[in-house]
Amino acid sequence: MALKLKGVLYKYFEEDLGNKSPSLLKYNPIHKKIPVLVHNGKPILESLVILEYIDETWQGYPLLPKDPRERAMARFWAKFIDEMCLKSIWKASWSDEKERVKAVRETSELLQFLDKELEQKRFFGGETIGFLDIVANIIGFWLGALEEASGVELWTRQKFPNLSNWANEFVSSSIIKESLPPRDKLAAHLRNRYGSAEVSK
């Protein structure tokens, strides 16, 4: 998404995570994970680090705000989403009955913070899509696919009106749409990979 917003041409290499390529293991020996951006032969790792690198290397469309405090807030919320929300959402989607109730409640509390953050804003980035909107893709796009795959309802329009509006706008934006896989394809993939007979509907 970030590379498209900046208008950077790039080659995309699909990794089979069950059978990682020698390139991946060479460029990311420590974590052995994707994504890995390779720019002029040098690897950059960790999605949030990559986003900042892209923003600093290619001028044009700014991903992060200019003001230091706004940048700090964007980084704070990015960490919140990446470290707390993702964990909670995952637990809520795939845990057994007992753990799930607690995880769903926890996810709801976390989403409340983000819903509040969007008050009077069209996007997390303000009038245009930015760094935090891209990071929040886990909520804007993935949450719907996860709900479809796991059958666990995690949010409603009534409970999170700002987040719902944002998600719709974000996912329908043309550049973002180009970068995302079709939702049902993602849902099917998630269901196959993580769904099990224990997850009751």
Next chain:
Amino acid sequence: MADEVSLLDFWPSMFGMRVRVTLAEKGIKYEYKEEDLRHKSDLLLKMNPVHKKIPVLIHNGKSVCESLVIVQYIDEVWKDKSPLLPSDPYQRAQARFWADFIDKKIYEPGRKLWATKGEEQGAAKKEFLDIFKILEGELGDKPYFGGETFGFVDVSLITFYCWFYVYETFGKFSFEAECPKILPWAKRCIQKESVAKTLPDQKKVYEFVLEMKKMFGLD
């Protein structure tokens, strides 16, 4: 208009120390407020409603939370003195990667070294030492992680140094034997006034941990 800077912190926190070292490096005057983490102040709860944790920097009434976010913020606002992040985007990405690695990987196994026993402690010790060996590899023969000068990654890691006696004593190992390059690096960082004046004595931290173990029945 003079800047008003205050820091909500807890003296043994290696995360809070990162901010204190950074403020000292930049020569910024600030008000230090010690938090009792068992009775968090209204100010802390108001300034960090999401995590309710220290450190919290309050700059002209507005809060910034999460130690590495705060360090970057300070580096960007007070950019004319002692820059901590390099100017080249690739070097900056490397620095952010390693700081993030340190941030995520050390604390939990470190905590288990003094808070657990038996198998759990054994597993934590292996994980802890593996991580430091990776960091040793990254440091290589450089004087600092940042290269020739003290930087962002050094700040992220050095604050664990005052916990080394705790880790070594409970984990029953020595950094000198296991990761020989780490101690000379740490001693080099301690030469800096900002670090020397910020980090508490290792024995004081050890006594604090003994108290905590007693309080939480972890003896």
